[in-house]
Amino acid sequence: MALSQKGKWAAALKAFEDAEAKHHKPTVSENRALLYALARDGGPAEAWAAVHRLRVLGALTAVDYEHALRAHEKPHHWSGALKLLSDMDKNEITWTVRACSHALLICGVAGRLNDALQLVEEMRKRGMRPGPVDFLHLIGECRRSRRKLRAAEDIWREMQRLKITPNTWSYSALINCYTVAGDPEKAEAVLAIMRQSTMAKPDAIAYNRYVQSTCSCLLWIQAAQVCAVCFECRTAWHYPLQPLAKQQCVLRATISSNPQVMSDMHAL
DSSP, rough: OOOOOOOOOOHHHHHHHHHHHHTOOHHHHHHHHHHHHHHHHHOOOHHHHHHHHHHHOOOOOOHHHHHHOOOOOOOOGHHHHHHHHHHHHHOOOOOOOHHHHHHHHHHHHHHHHHHHHHHHHHHTTTTTTOOOHHHHHHHHHHOOOGHHHHHHHHHHHHHHTTTOOOOOOHHHHHHHHHHTTTHHHHHHHHHHHHHOOOOOOOOOOHHHHHHHOOOOOOOOOBSTSOEEEEEEEOOESSOOOOOTTGGGOOOOOOOOHHHHHHHHHHHH
């Protein structure tokens, strides 16, 4: 059955129903193809059914669970994702980093940050380490509300405890959280760490987030999609920054109160 094409899970499911109506017992390969189709654009209930059929056939693997978890990547499916990890234990199938990464992403999108941190701790106990991208998703979700700043800092401390090296995107996401929370001092402290780093130098996005955190009067305009201007106090270039962007910028701001930051921005 050609069932694994993206967006074709409904057709795949109908093909299964038609086959079963004709008393054809789908094979392991056909069940797995259905699950893969569901992973791309399917529903959790159907994914669970596919997992059950593979279990009955004695062919269930960790990779199958990974695909089933992908079918849960919607905020209101977070509990189902965690149940899938529990089901892996029930069926004596070892967790994988990829399966946990899917679950972490779902918990982050759903705002279930405590559940995400508990999962990180459970991964640690099982000898697994989330990657920087996993933490990036979680920190990125914290930017949606000032009330989640403490959660972002908890996640950052967990990264440090696990000795996971932040990348430029991770730092920028944390700066963005401080921007939303209205804490420019902490945003500048993170930027200072980046400037001293040899692995995660600040880019246009990081500077843009920092400038936003220091400006309460920000009025942004875009010039050829490369420039963002605060008319009253600061200047930053809007992502994406291109090599020739400075020639197209309309600069209408005074000199930054942090000359080194302004100098670094002009050096980009």
